[in-house]
Amino acid sequence: MQLSTKIFKMLFKDKFKTVNWFFMVQLLAATAMTLPSPEMIFNNLAAIFLFLSFVFDALYLIFSSLRSEKLNSNQTWRLIPVNDRQFYLANILSSLMSYIYFGIIQIITYLALIVLQDITSNFILQDIKTLGNIIKDVGVAETIGFLALIVLIGLTFYLPVSLIDFSGEAIGDFLPTNSGKFMINLIRIIILVIICWIGFQVFIHLVWPIIERESFREIALNLGEYLPGNLTAFLITDIILLVTNLLLITKAVEAEPNK
Known part of the structure; x- marks a missing residue:
C-alpha cells in the first residue's frame, strides 16, 4: 500500500507540472486575445479565460488520457513490485486529481479576474450579493x-x-x-x-x-x-x-x- 501511494505521488507530481504548463499557456492565450482592446482588458480577459477553460480542459483530458495509456503498458513502470491493479488505480487517480487541480486553479483565476473586473466597474458589491443569493437558494x-x-x-x-x-x-x-x-x-x-x-x-x-x-x-x-x-x-x-x-x-x- 505504501509503494502504491509513492507511485501515485510520483505520477501526480509529473502531471502537476503538465497542468501548470497548460494553465500558463491558457492564461497567456487569453491575455494575448485581449490586446486589441486594452481599455476593457479585465472585462474581456475574464470572458475569454472562461471560454478557453472549456477548450483547454478538453485538450488536457485528451493529452493526459493518451499519456496515461502509455504508462499503463510501459514495461519500465510495470516492473515496479506492485500488482497491475494497484498501478492502474494509481495512474487513473493521479490523472483524475490533476484534472481536478486544473479545474480548481481555473475557477480561482476566473473569480480573481471577475473581482478585478468588478473593481474597475464598481459592480463588486452587487455581484457578491447575487452570488450569495444563488448559494443560499441552491x-x-x-x-x-x-x-x-x-x-x-x-x-x-x-x-x-x-x-x-x-x-x-x-x-x-x-x-x-x-x-x-x-x-x-x-x-x-x-x-x-x-x-x-x-x-x-x-x-x-x-x-x-x-x-x-x-x-x-x-x-x-x-x-x-x-x-x-x-x-x-x-x-x-x-x-x-x-x-x-x-x-x-x-x-x-x-x-x-x-x-
Whole structure:
C-alpha cells in the first residue's frame, strides 16, 4: 500500500507540472486575445479565460488520457513490485486529481479576474450579493453534488480510453498473427463507435437539459431536477468501466518495452 501511494505521488507530481504548463499557456492565450482592446482588458480577459477553460480542459483530458495509456503498458513502470491493479488505480487517480487541480486553479483565476473586473466597474458589491443569493437558494448538498458530477464526468473520459486500449490488446492475443494488427484496430474502432453512441445518448438525455437553461442562476436553482439522475448514470458507468479495465489489465494486458 505504501509503494502504491509513492507511485501515485510520483505520477501526480509529473502531471502537476503538465497542468501548470497548460494553465500558463491558457492564461497567456487569453491575455494575448485581449490586446486589441486594452481599455476593457479585465472585462474581456475574464470572458475569454472562461471560454478557453472549456477548450483547454478538453485538450488536457485528451493529452493526459493518451499519456496515461502509455504508462499503463510501459514495461519500465510495470516492473515496479506492485500488482497491475494497484498501478492502474494509481495512474487513473493521479490523472483524475490533476484534472481536478486544473479545474480548481481555473475557477480561482476566473473569480480573481471577475473581482478585478468588478473593481474597475464598481459592480463588486452587487455581484457578491447575487452570488450569495444563488448559494443560499441552491444549498450545500446540491453544490457538492454538482462538483461530484464534474469529477465523474472527467473520470468517464479517462476510463473508455483504457477500455479501447486494453480490449484491443486482449482480443488481439486470440487472433492470427498476420491479421492481428488489423483486427485489433477494427475492434478498437467498433468499441469507440459504441462508446461515442452511448456518450451521445447521455448528452442528449442528461446534459442537454442543463444547457437549455437560460442562465447560470436558473441552472443553479434547478439542480435538484437533473442532478440525481446524472450522478447515478455517471457513477454506474464509471464503476462498470473501472471494474472491466481492472480485470483486463490484470488478466489480459502485457507490458510492452517500446510503448
